[in-house]
Amino acid sequence: MRTRIRGTLITVLTLFMALPAMVLLGPSSGTAAAAAKTAASAAQPATAADDTCGVLAPGASDAAARAVAAACSQVAAGTWYSWGGGHGAQPGATYGQIDPTDPASEHDPERKGFDCSGLVRYAYAQAAGSDILNGSAETQYYSVRAAARFTAGQGQAPLLPGDLLAYGPPDRIHHIAIYLGAGKMVEARQSGTRIMVSDVRLGGDYLGALRVNTGAVTGHVHRTWGTGVWTHADAALGSRRVYAFPDATTIRVECQKHAETVTAEGYTNDVWSYLPDYKAWVTNIYIQGPAWLEDVPACT
Numbered sequence: 001m002r003t004r005i006r007g008t009l010i011t012v013l014t015l016f017m018a019l020p021a022m023v024l025l026g027p028s029s030g031t032a033a034a035a036a037k038t039a040a041s042a043a044q045p046a047t048a049a050d051d052t053c054g055v056l057a058p059g060a061s062d063a064a065a066r067a068v069a070a071a072c073s074q075v076a077a078g079t080w081y082s083w084g085g086g087h088g089a090q091p092g093a094t095y096g097q098i099d100p101t102d103p104a105s106e107h108d109p110e111r112k113g114f115d116c117s118g119l120v121r122y123a124y125a126q127a128a129g130s131d132i133l134n135g136s137a138e139t140q141y142y143s144v145r146a147a148a149r150f151t152a153g154q155g156q157a158p159l160l161p162g163d164l165l166a167y168g169p170p171d172r173i174h175h176i177a178i179y180l181g182a183g184k185m186v187e188a189r190q191s192g193t194r195i196m197v198s199d200v201r202l203g204g205d206y207l208g209a210l211r212v213n214t215g216a217v218t219g220h221v222h223r224t225w226g227t228g229v230w231t232h233a234d235a236a237l238g239s240r241r242v243y244a245f246p247d248a249t250t251i252r253v254e255c256q257k258h259a260e261t262v263t264a265e266g267y268t269n270d271v272w273s274y275l276p277d278y279k280a281w282v283t284n285i286y287i288q289g290p291a292w293l294e295d296v297p298a299c300t
Contacts, residue, residue, distance in 0.1 A: 053197045055161045057181025063127045063214040064162025070126035071119055071178050071186045074195040080111040081188045081195065086118015091125035091134075094118075105191035116176050119188040119195060120164060123178060127162075128214040137176040141166040142243070144221060144250040146277050147213035152206050156183065159209055165200065166207045171228050171244035173207060219252040219276075220296045224286050226265065231280035235259035235272035242280035251275055255299035256284065256292065274299060 053072035055065050074093075082096030083105045096108035096115065114122060117137045124133045133140045141164070150158050159165075159179050167175040177187035177198070185200050227247050233240040237260065245251075254276045261270040262283045269291045271284040284291055 051197060052184070053180065053186055055181060056184055057161055060161035060181075061214075064160065064212070067123040067127035067162050067212070068178060068180060068186070071123040071195070074114065074119065074122075075186060075197060077195075079195045080108075080113035081115065081191055081193050082108045082111045082113035082118075083115050083191055084108070084118075085112070085188075086114035086122055087134075091122040091131055093122075099191065102191055108191055114188045114195065116188045119186075120176055120178060124212060124214065132214060133212070136173075137166065137168075138173040138246045139249075140164065140176055141173050141207075141210060142245055142249045143210070143212070144217055144252055144277070145213045146210040148211040149277065150209045150211075152202065152208050154208075155202060156200060160211065163209045163211050165209050167201070167205050168207060169205065169244075170207065170241075171230075171246055173246070179209065217252070219254070220293070222251055222253050222273075222293065222296075223288050224249045224251060224282070225288050226286050229282065229286045231275060231278050231282045233280060235274075235281045237262060237283075239281075243278050245286075251282075251287075252277055253287070253293060253296050256296050257299040 053075045055068050060068065079093060082094070083099040083102070084097040085094050085108070086092065088094040093112045093114055095110070095112050096105070098108060099105040117135065117140055120140055121131070121133050121135070125131045132145055133143060150163075161179055161181045163179040165177045165179055165185055166173050177185040179185050179200065180197070183200050184197055186195065186197050188195050189198065224245050225248050229245045231242045231244070233242055235257065252275065253273045256271055256273045258270050259272045261268060262285055264283070264285050267285045269283060269285050271292055272281045273284055273287060273293065273296065274281055284293065287293065
């Protein structure tokens with residue numbers, strides 16, 4: 001913030017000569033000092049404030065910082081939330097639709113903007129230079145591009161700016177937002193509002209977060225089929241449920257093994273695959289391909 005010296009113009013020469021030398025340096029020195037201060041500030045994370053949108057904590061990757069900047073540009077532009085907005089052929093704001101469950105969406109077809117996942121799609125397309133997170137909030141949360149995942153119980157401690165925060169039960173995620181740091185996030189929240197900065201909501205139906213990998217996807221990549229397919233803590237249906245894929249989902253498989261025999265969807269199979277991104281197992285019945293995946297090694 002610049003400071004200004006206020007007061008009455010003094011015309012008496014003796015008083016003028018008595019002014020401190022720092023005032024007599026003139027406006028060019030003040031401009032240089034201000035420029036130096038601005039440059040120094042730019043190298044540091046922004047200070048959190050109710051209306052501040054930017055990287056508010058250290059540790060963000062360059063790509064994550066670009067995603068934050070892209071989302072924050074929509075806050076600065078006053079862009080509307082629009083249900084279905086941002087899901088055109090290319091990432092970017094589009095006119096929305098009427099949400100049959102929300103009377104406040106009445107004017108969304110007239111508003112060019114983003115819904116929650118449309119904003120995330122746009123932000124990370126700008127960050128990565130390609131459309132890497134196209135789809136719904138569920139699709140984005142279960143992306144094969146997750147570099148790390150964090151549970152609700154871990155709170156904000158492991159989060160970095162650019163991480164995605166998801167809300168809803170595992171099989172019905174309904175909202176996603178971008179973490180800024182310092183307890184803040186940027187989101188397209190609901191019809192009738194504009195893209196905004198909000199306090200992070202960790203209670204209620206907060207599910208967890210993921211860190212996005214904007215680089216190449218490695219490993220044995222496969223795709224599931226079916227709806228509401230649960231993964232498990234162990235290779236057995238009776239073990240703890242971990243995540244649920246709402247529909248066809250791209251996954252990475254680390255290894256597979258023979259374990260509990262499962263009969264489902266008209267198939268019987270005893271092969272289970274380990275998914276490192278979820279630290280969980282899924283029966284191969286729900287992975288597209290043969291019962292034993294040809295390119296995946298056996299678990300040791």
